[in-house]
Amino acid sequence: MSEQSIKLTVDAVVFGYESIPKISVLLVKRKYDPFQGSWAIPGGFVEDGESLEDAVSRELKEETGVEIGYLEQLYTFGNLDRDPRERIVSVAYFGLVRPDTYKISAASDAQEVSWFDINNLPKLAFDHREILDTAIKRLRAKITYEPIGFELLDERFPFSDLENLYTTLLGREIDRRNFRKKIMGFGMLDELDQKVSKGAGRPANLFQFNKQRYFQLKEEGIVFEI
Amino acid sequence: MSEQSIKLTVDAVVFGYESIPKISVLLVKRKYDPFQGSWAIPGGFVEDGESLEDAVSRELKEETGVEIGYLEQLYTFGNLDRDPRERIVSVAYFGLVRPDTYKISAASDAQEVSWFDINNLPKLAFDHREILDTAIKRLRAKITYEPIGFELLDERFPFSDLENLYTTLLGREIDRRNFRKKIMGFGMLDELDQKVSKGAGRPANLFQFNKQRYFQLKEEGIVFEI
DNA sequence: GTTGGTTTGTGTATATTGTACACAATTATG
DNA sequence: CATAATTGTGTACAATATACACAAACCAAC
Numbered sequence: 436m437s438e439q440s441i442k443l444t445v446d447a448v449v450f451g452y453e454s455i456p457k458i459s460v461l462l463v464k465r466k467y468d469p470f471q472g473s474w475a476i477p478g479g480f481v482e483d484g485e486s487l488e489d490a491v492s493r494e495l496k497e498e499t500g501v502e503i504g505y506l507e508q509l510y511t512f513g514n515l516d517r518d519p520r521e522r523i524v525s526v527a528y529f530g531l532v533r534p535d536t537y538k539i540s541a542a543s544d545a546q547e548v549s550w551f552d553i554n555n556l557p558k559l560a561f562d563h564r565e566i567l568d569t570a571i572k573r574l575r576a577k578i579t580y581e582p583i584g585f586e587l588l589d590e591r592f593p594f595s596d597l598e599n600l601y602t603t604l605l606g607r608e609i610d611r612r613n614f615r616k617k618i619m620g621f622g623m624l625d626e627l628d629q630k631v632s633k634g635a636g637r638p639a640n641l642f643q644f645n646k647q648r649y650f651q652l653k654e655e656g657i658v659f660e661i
Numbered sequence: 662m663s664e665q666s667i668k669l670t671v672d673a674v675v676f677g678y679e680s681i682p683k684i685s686v687l688l689v690k691r692k693y694d695p696f697q698g699s700w701a702i703p704g705g706f707v708e709d710g711e712s713l714e715d716a717v718s719r720e721l722k723e724e725t726g727v728e729i730g731y732l733e734q735l736y737t738f739g740n741l742d743r744d745p746r747e748r749i750v751s752v753a754y755f756g757l758v759r760p761d762t763y764k765i766s767a768a769s770d771a772q773e774v775s776w777f778d779i780n781n782l783p784k785l786a787f788d789h790r791e792i793l794d795t796a797i798k799r800l801r802a803k804i805t806y807e808p809i810g811f812e813l814l815d816e817r818f819p820f821s822d823l824e825n826l827y828t829t830l831l832g833r834e835i836d837r838r839n840f841r842k843k844i845m846g847f848g849m850l851d852e853l854d855q856k857v858s859k860g861a862g863r864p865a866n867l868f869q870f871n872k873q874r875y876f877q878l879k880e881e882g883i884v885f886e887i
Numbered sequence: 888g889t890t891g892g893t894t895t896g897t898g899t900a901t902a903t904t905g906t907a908c909a910c911a912a913t914t915a916t917g
Numbered sequence: 918c919a920t921a922a923t924t925g926t927g928t929a930c931a932a933t934a935t936a937c938a939c940a941a942a943c944c945a946a947c
Binding site for chain 1: 934
């Protein structure tokens with residue numbers, strides 16, 4: 436009755452952001468069959484004495500060297516034909532990393548790990564394209580009702596970075612004044628006494644997301660919404 | 662390496678609605694240890710050749726006799742200590758049934774299956790209370806941005822049923838005129854030429870959710886939001 | 888050091904949407 | 918036939934969203 440031979444894995448769709456601007460996802464090249472040489476979402480088998488979250492973090496670190504900033508469960512994929520060899524159910528996670536992590540891991544073992552622009556993806560192994568699409572959908576939706584976008588920016592960032600991130604993800608122009616008015620209205624961004632200038636143009640003030648204040652405001656019933 | 666001994670189960674949190682009004686959840690009484698005699702969310706092991714959704718439907722039918730109207734994946738619970746005997750990872754689902762289903766299954770084998778008001782729950786087995794709380798949170802959140810509330814009502818219903826459902830789930834009063842204005846504004850409810858009178862008061866017109874029209878409107882970019 | 892190019896920073900007027908609110912119509916009941 | 922209960926409906930005001938343009942601060946090139 437409970438003679439079950441299903442194997443359990445975890446996979447992690449990890450997004451990064453560069454102000455080119457583009458949204459990227461972290462992929463690894465498979466060394467073995469099936470799908471040898473194909474790009475795939477990092478992941479692997481869950482060990483018996485390990486929680487799902489621990490498994491994701493471990494696999495990510497083993498396969499890509501990346502330490503994740505934000506991680507949440509995405510969806511569990513359990514179709515019968517996911518893997519040609521055996522029945523595998525995979526709990527997919529969804530992660531975000533800051534640009535510093537981005538640069539480090541992009542520089543590491545480039546033959547096996549790489550960032551890909553989500554608008555220019557290679558063919559992926561297994562049903563990983565479906566998993567990735569699910570993750571992209573979630574990311575696009577979630578930035579409109581939870582302040583997770585900050586997890587893709589440096590800890591201190593110019594306001595234009597935030598604006599560009601939203602423009603890129605939502606795929607439409609955003610009015611700078613209205614956007615700023617709205618975000619600052621929440622009161623969860625601290626404006627710092629620091630400026631940064633990148634190339635031409637007036638130097639920008641730096642901002643910082645105040646997570647503690649956000650939770651406080653959330654308690655008080657304020658809802659983040661773009 | 663892949664000598665994994667994790668077992669995979671599915672569980673289903675099924676909600677029903679009665680116009681007492683209250684939101685109920687379908688529970689089963691456990692026959693065997695562990696937690697013998699405790700109430701639990703219906704569910705069980707996934708078979709090797711069966712998709713997760715099939716497993717949920719099968720278990721629900723076997724344990725409760727209920728055929729589900731609406732079903733979506735909720736979350737996967739994989740903590741180490743979920744089950745005292747062995748490592749079990751459970752993919753939890755979230756379902757809604759119409760009142761007709763409600764009455765039928767509430768009448769069936771009452772010693773083992775029963776509906777419970779979500780505000781008056783017994784102690785639950787395993788981590789099922791956590792699963793249930795996750796499901797309730799999801800239900801409350803989801804009715805505000807997707808028209809799933811109709812899955813808890815009869816196919817034809819008076820407007821006041823919908824209003825009461827939202828009042829109950831959101832836990833606050835709703836202005837009848839404004840609510841009706843908003844819902845009807847979406848254009849996804851058909852007003853029928855039928856009236857129904859329950860007890861005293863002016864008879865109510867019946868309405869019907871037009872799912873096809875909803876998908877059409879969604880394509881056109883209209884967003885459901887309460 | 889002046890000019891042109893580039894980016895940041897800011898306020899107001901209008902349109903849209905949300906909210907508050909009360910009374911007549913229709914039935915059941917006694 | 919009087920009373921209680923429920924459904925159905927519109928308008929005025931408040932709050933929020935949207936559209937929109939120009940000055941400030943720097944860099945680069947001459």
